[in-house]
Amino acid sequence: MFYREAGDFKTSYTDDNQTFPIKFDRYRYYVVLAVAFGIIPFIINDYWANAFLLPFLIYSIAAIGLNILTGYCGQVSLGTGGFMAVGAYACYKLMTSFPDVNIFFHVIAAGGITAIVCAAFGLPSLRIKGFYLAVATLAAQFFLVWLFNKVEWFYNYSASGQINAPERFVFGVPVTGANTDAWATYLFCLVFLTISAIVARNMTRGMQGRKWMAIRDMDIAAEIIGVNPMRAKLSAFAVSGFFIGISGALFFAVYLGAVEVGEVFGIQKSFLVLFMIIIGGLGSIFGSFAGAAFLVLLPVLLKLIGVDLLGWPTDIVAHFNLVIVGALIIVFLIAEPHGIAQLWRVAKEKLRLWPFPH
Amino acid sequence: MPEQLVFAMEVFLNGLMAGVLYALVALGFVLIFKASGIFNYAQGVMALFSALTLVGIMEGQVPFSHIINAVFGTEIHHFGWHVPALLAILITMAVMVLFAWIVQRYIFRHLVGQEPIILFMATIGLAYFLEGVGDLMWGSEIKKLDVGLPQGINDWIDLTTYNIFDYGFFIDNLDIVATVIAALLVAALVIFSQYSKEGRAMRAVADDHQAALSVGVSLNFIWIMVWSVAGFVALVAGIMWGTKSGVQFSLSLIALKALPVLMLGGFTSIPGAIVGGLIIGVGEKLFEFAIGPMVGGATENWFAYVLALIFLVFRPQGLFGEKIIERV
Amino acid sequence: MLDNAEGYVTEDGRKIGGVVMEMKNITLRFGGVVAIKDISFDIRQGEIRAIIGPNGAGKSSMLNVISGFYVPQEGQVLFKGEPRPQMKPYEVAQQGIARTFQNIALFEGMTVLDNVMTGRLNKMNSGLLSQAIWKGKAEREEVENREKAENIIDFLEIQHIRKTPVARLPYGLKKRVELARALVSEPSILLLDEPMAGMNVEEKEDMSRFILDVNDEFGTTIALIEHDMGVVMDLSDRVVVMDYGKKIGDGTPNDIRNNQAVIDAYLGVAHD
Numbered sequence: 001m002f003y004r005e006a007g008d009f010k011t012s013y014t015d016d017n018q019t020f021p022i023k024f025d026r027y028r029y030y031v032v033l034a035v036a037f038g039i040i041p042f043i044i045n046d047y048w049a050n051a052f053l054l055p056f057l058i059y060s061i062a063a064i065g066l067n068i069l070t071g072y073c074g075q076v077s078l079g080t081g082g083f084m085a086v087g088a089y090a091c092y093k094l095m096t097s098f099p100d101v102n103i104f105f106h107v108i109a110a111g112g113i114t115a116i117v118c119a120a121f122g123l124p125s126l127r128i129k130g131f132y133l134a135v136a137t138l139a140a141q142f143f144l145v146w147l148f149n150k151v152e153w154f155y156n157y158s159a160s161g162q163i164n165a166p167e168r169f170v171f172g173v174p175v176t177g178a179n180t181d182a183w184a185t186y187l188f189c190l191v192f193l194t195i196s197a198i199v200a201r202n203m204t205r206g207m208q209g210r211k212w213m214a215i216r217d218m219d220i221a222a223e224i225i226g227v228n229p230m231r232a233k234l235s236a237f238a239v240s241g242f243f244i245g246i247s248g249a250l251f252f253a254v255y256l257g258a259v260e261v262g263e264v265f266g267i268q269k270s271f272l273v274l275f276m277i278i279i280g281g282l283g284s285i286f287g288s289f290a291g292a293a294f295l296v297l298l299p300v301l302l303k304l305i306g307v308d309l310l311g312w313p314t315d316i317v318a319h320f321n322l323v324i325v326g327a328l329i330i331v332f333l334i335a336e337p338h339g340i341a342q343l344w345r346v347a348k349e350k351l352r353l354w355p356f357p358h
Numbered sequence: 359m360p361e362q363l364v365f366a367m368e369v370f371l372n373g374l375m376a377g378v379l380y381a382l383v384a385l386g387f388v389l390i391f392k393a394s395g396i397f398n399y400a401q402g403v404m405a406l407f408s409a410l411t412l413v414g415i416m417e418g419q420v421p422f423s424h425i426i427n428a429v430f431g432t433e434i435h436h437f438g439w440h441v442p443a444l445l446a447i448l449i450t451m452a453v454m455v456l457f458a459w460i461v462q463r464y465i466f467r468h469l470v471g472q473e474p475i476i477l478f479m480a481t482i483g484l485a486y487f488l489e490g491v492g493d494l495m496w497g498s499e500i501k502k503l504d505v506g507l508p509q510g511i512n513d514w515i516d517l518t519t520y521n522i523f524d525y526g527f528f529i530d531n532l533d534i535v536a537t538v539i540a541a542l543l544v545a546a547l548v549i550f551s552q553y554s555k556e557g558r559a560m561r562a563v564a565d566d567h568q569a570a571l572s573v574g575v576s577l578n579f580i581w582i583m584v585w586s587v588a589g590f591v592a593l594v595a596g597i598m599w600g601t602k603s604g605v606q607f608s609l610s611l612i613a614l615k616a617l618p619v620l621m622l623g624g625f626t627s628i629p630g631a632i633v634g635g636l637i638i639g640v641g642e643k644l645f646e647f648a649i650g651p652m653v654g655g656a657t658e659n660w661f662a663y664v665l666a667l668i669f670l671v672f673r674p675q676g677l678f679g680e681k682i683i684e685r686v
Numbered sequence: 687m688l689d690n691a692e693g694y695v696t697e698d699g700r701k702i703g704g705v706v707m708e709m710k711n712i713t714l715r716f717g718g719v720v721a722i723k724d725i726s727f728d729i730r731q732g733e734i735r736a737i738i739g740p741n742g743a744g745k746s747s748m749l750n751v752i753s754g755f756y757v758p759q760e761g762q763v764l765f766k767g768e769p770r771p772q773m774k775p776y777e778v779a780q781q782g783i784a785r786t787f788q789n790i791a792l793f794e795g796m797t798v799l800d801n802v803m804t805g806r807l808n809k810m811n812s813g814l815l816s817q818a819i820w821k822g823k824a825e826r827e828e829v830e831n832r833e834k835a836e837n838i839i840d841f842l843e844i845q846h847i848r849k850t851p852v853a854r855l856p857y858g859l860k861k862r863v864e865l866a867r868a869l870v871s872e873p874s875i876l877l878l879d880e881p882m883a884g885m886n887v888e889e890k891e892d893m894s895r896f897i898l899d900v901n902d903e904f905g906t907t908i909a910l911i912e913h914d915m916g917v918v919m920d921l922s923d924r925v926v927v928m929d930y931g932k933k934i935g936d937g938t939p940n941d942i943r944n945n946q947a948v949i950d951a952y953l954g955v956a957h958d
Binding site: 012013014017199202203205206207208210211213214216217218220221222223224225226227228229235239283 | 753754755774775776778779780784785787791792793794795796800803804805806807808810812814817818819820824825827828829832833867868871
């Protein structure tokens with residue numbers, strides 16, 4: 001009875017189109033923003049930043065990217081790890097080649113470069129569909145990892161093959177390198193996430209989003225009613241690549257600081273982000289957040305319980321992680337294929353009627 | 359004969375044999391896909407799990423010993439007995455049939471009618487799950503597997519080729535045995551699916567679930583059977599690769615190698631899996647031999663995929679797959 | 687029959703214009719199967735043209751040829767007098783040809799409103815960047831086109847389900863939503879593939895009324911495939927009859943009613 005739309009009438013199409021039509025949701029959104037920007041930076045510490053908040057923010061961006069490609073446009077991609085690597089290495093090369101430009105622009109440029117690469121690898125989607133396409137994207141995954149390993153120019157000919165993020169500042173505060181403060185890295189990533197989420201929301205709510213979904217739902221009918229399939233699919237790959245590239249750049253520069261491509265951006269990464277959007281909910285921006293939070297939090301919680309509480313050795317806990325993630329994927333696919341986002345939607349529907357049962 | 363050509367021939371032969379192994383793994387996939395439309399990403403992990411179980415049984419390991427020790431503070435690891443290879447293989451096969459039953463009953467029965475991509479993702483989940491369970495049950499260190507298969511360089515071939523080409527081909531006995539076994543298995547599977555009653559029922563299910571049901575075919579039975587056969591194929595593959603390189607995590611990555619094979623051959627074709635496997639096996643090795651040194655090597659990581667990708671662009675249904683006619 | 691360029695006025699005062707679309711000697715093959723064998727007919731501006739025939743006659747394939755989805759091996763499609771170059775289906779849609787499908791082809795992941803709005807895609811052209819920003823051009827365009835979509839939604843009386851996901855709708859309503867999606871693009875030619883299939887008498891009457899209203903209010907040229915003879919006789923100005931890929935009749939409903947070849951085809955008389 002406090003979560004209702006009764007009396008809240010929309011008098012214009014603009015109002016009807018807003019992201020949070022129910023007042024309660026809108027206020028909740030403002031509260032979340034206020035806490036995220038206004039409170040957390042003051043109470044955050046290094047442990048929580050590194051264990052949860054930073055990876056959550058960064059993976060959310062990647063999940064949004066993959067969701068646009070797979071959830072909204074229906075093109076399954078298993079190349080996310082490889083594309084994140086493109087973002088990371090592009091950022092690295094830009095940082096080391098143009099040390100005077102602010103890292104903010106480097107990250108965005110890295111996103112742009114990844115968009116182009118992703119669109120190029122998306123070209124086969126014009127001929128290959130569904131499942132075969134998923135396998136074709138593996139070609140991108142393996143090739144890109146091999147490329148960044150073998151071609152020495154990418155890691156500036158360093159002997160270790162690793163790339164290291166040099167120290168960079170935003171408004172005088174270090175956000176990369178060894179001297180960063182948790183609140184600074186957190187805010188830097190938060191800004192990118194907020195802008196990404198808003199942009200993704202805008203694109204998916206309008207005609208572009210509808211074109212993507214039309215291709216996903218029935219690509220032949222979509223073409224007959226006028227959707228240009230090449231433009232729609234390639235734009236999905238490009239936009240998706242943009243977000244994934246930003247995520248990869250942040251993952252390298254801000255979160256890890258140093259990266260060896262085979263370990264960090266291998267196929268396990270591609271599966272991880274895919275699981276995030278499955279568990280979170282395909283075709284939902286909120287789902288991208290939910291899935292990222294879930295899969296980042298799970299190993300942290302398991303470690304807290306298994307190692308700290310029960311005293312088990314870490315490798316057993318790691319194996320348990322695999323077992324639980326695998327089981328959860330299956331459970332979600334059977335019981336709720338639309339993920340946490342759907343559970344959330346159903347909960348809200350019930351809440352709208354509360355305290356009445358139906 | 360020019361030296362490079364002789365080397366190339368050796369590479370070619372080794373490629374052929376690698377190809378046969380790929381084909382064997384790919385077959386497991388084709389069987390399940392034909393019968394249920396599921397692409398079983400977990401096939402590779404099934405190979406790993408079956409190999410782990412085989413070694414565990416042969417060595418008399420206590421399952422889940424790691425956890426038991428951690429929780430109860432005990433130090434048990436082995437029962438103290440050793441099981442002969444043949445018996446262990448039979449027991450492992452029984453385990454795989456049990457696994458097939460569990461998978462069918464608790465997972466795929468609930469996913470009937472879902473889109474292929476959902477089914478595929480379920481098998482990825484299954485792969486993770488099974489890997490974790492395998493590690494918890496038997497431990498994740500590399501294990502040596504020896505069921506009595508001959509290993510080491512084949513002296514007869516070495517000597518004969520030396521006499522002809524002045525260069526002794528290095529062909530491993532194990533690879534020869536693997537090729538023979540794989541070829542036999544493939545032949546057996548083809549005969550089974552084409553000529554036996556169950557095989558026919560399986561093909562009926564692959565075509566149309568409803569129609570098969572209406573003539574009295576039990577879908578559940580067929581699916582359990584198919585997963586069991588896939589489990590058997592996984593076990594054979596696990597034994598072969600495990601003997602060669604030890605039983606370890608990388609075994610599960612065979613699944614990834616089977617994918618380009620299937621892309622080339624078409625997902626629903628048994629001859630396609632074989633031909634695709636051979637093409638990829640030979641192609642990979644020859645490419646690495648010829649071009650690898652120029653680009654820093656390790657091209658085998660991606661060559662199969664790129665080859666399959668290029669092929670698919672021109673022929674989306676694969677070599678032997680059914681042509682897809684779109685209707686509105 | 688009539689001179690191509692001339693229009694005429696029907697008994698009840700509707701204006702029919704000159705020939706807007708013409709099929710000339712169309713032959714369509716799928717491997718060894720000949721779906722359409724040397725068929726020619728025309729469609730006039732503003733008329734309601736029915737395409738009928740027993741199952742498997744090739745009617746849907748003919749619509750697919752008009753949509754540009756199938757490319758005939760022989761023959762030509764003329765649009766407004768000019769031979770139409772080989773085009774992709776989406777380019778054909780851009781020319782103002784909209785259609786519905788035999789087995790409903792709605793986008794099941796979206797709501798009714800979103801489905802109808804997809805019909806407006808050729809009228810909206812804000813680029814990726816404007817859409818990313820949303821405020822300003824993209825939002826304005828969305829609101830303008832939303833109004834057009836709402837007009838059609840009113841017209842077809844589906845306001846009450848506009849936010850319902852399409853997957854939840856019963857068959858009859860789905861067909862109406864599909865019609866809305868086709869109409870909202872303000873097409874010059876509307877192709878309807880069995881719009882009455884699976885409907886009861888009341889639903890058929892509603893749908894017939896909508897079709898007539900569309901033709902009346904917007905002057906849209908309509909080509910429809912239909913099995914219900916009563917509907918065909920009542921609604922259409924002219925009829926083409928197909929059987930086994932060949933044309934066996936072409937004329938007004940009265941002509942067709944008395945055509946022996948047509949009667950034979952429907953009654954199943956053996957022929958070669």
